[in-house]
Amino acid sequence: MNSRTESADSGSDRSHCPRPATRAVRAGIETDPTHHAVTPPLYLSTSYAFTGFGERGDYDYSRSGNPTRDLFAAAVADLEGGAGGWVTASGMGAITTVLHALLPAGGTLLAPADCYGGSWRLFDALARTGRLQLRLVDFSDTEAATAAIAAGADVVWLETPSNPLLRLADIAVIAEAAHAAGALVVADNTFASPVLQRPIEWGADVVVHSATKYLNGHSDVVAGVIVAADAAVSEQLGWWANTLGVTGGAFDSFLALRGLRTLHLRVSAAQRGAREIVELLTSHPAVAKVHYPGLASHPQHELAVRQQDGFGAIVSFELADADAVPTLVAGLETFCLAESLGGVESLISHPATMTHAAMPADLQAAAGITAGLLRLSIGVEDPADLVADLRAALDRVGIN
């Protein structure tokens, strides 16, 4: 191969902006001015000395600002294509901050009927105490969603793909309708991660993450991130995160930045495993239905191809016999029965009794959460082991 041609193709020009996977790996590398450490140091100090009377340095107090946390925030903001970002103590802390900053008192929030159970609990509690008006919408029905937006909204909340049924919202169309109605669009991008989808590119104003999931990816940190497209909105969000006291811890940020370096590798490996698991599920007689945007039979497969750079590693399926759920789960060895997702290890959860247990039965039914529904978060184990384990468990269910 002609190495000259190759280097021209891969952009050896020094002004070339590194690709996202490179930027994720190199975030904060070689930035230590004191000892030139290759990986950035961890600043645990709560306080920073003034350089002189009335002369504040870059930092003063760690709730308001911390160098380690700032590196993680900047790395995620960069991957999402935003103007600025903030790290919070949890994904719910990020969501709380966004609501305080962007939703006027008594304002209207449009949220997905099948949103994350914890988000629904917060929205519902704030609606009950009169802080906001909550309207639940099926955002996979673009016409119904744009009509709901035209009827009046202050903030439009999106989760795409949604949890646990992996329904999609057309971010570009919804953002256009929202902006025409004077509303802001917030996208919870936890499921896709910036590797697979960058909502700001499609018109979203703010992105929130539970960094507990893919961004950290090792199931050992609870954290959140907020990214805003606009610098002034970002400043406002940062002011609220500090004022509410929900900014993230330095050690959590250190770990999450370390996890973020392998985000692209992890998501691509997990996706490979998910494809094999989907093949098994779609061909097994014990399974009644498979929910995965990569399937041509998924009602929004075309949108997934257009809006996402991959179909992800979350797969939901319904057992033909809902009573067999405990048997199936008990027979698994490589999947843990646990809430959460996006870690290197594979998990299985039962939304009706776990993640969405706080949601009353009628709302669960409206959101399509049935008793036989199970959600898999595929990790980065060897896909052959995952397939063998799940096949054996499904075969046992078939016999019972």
Ligand SMILES: *Cc1c(COP(=O)(O)O)cnc(C)c1O
């Ligand atoms: C987990 C999760 C949250 C909440 O994040 P925490 O870090 O647990 O507070 C919000 N949205 C989605 C989609 C989630 O999966």
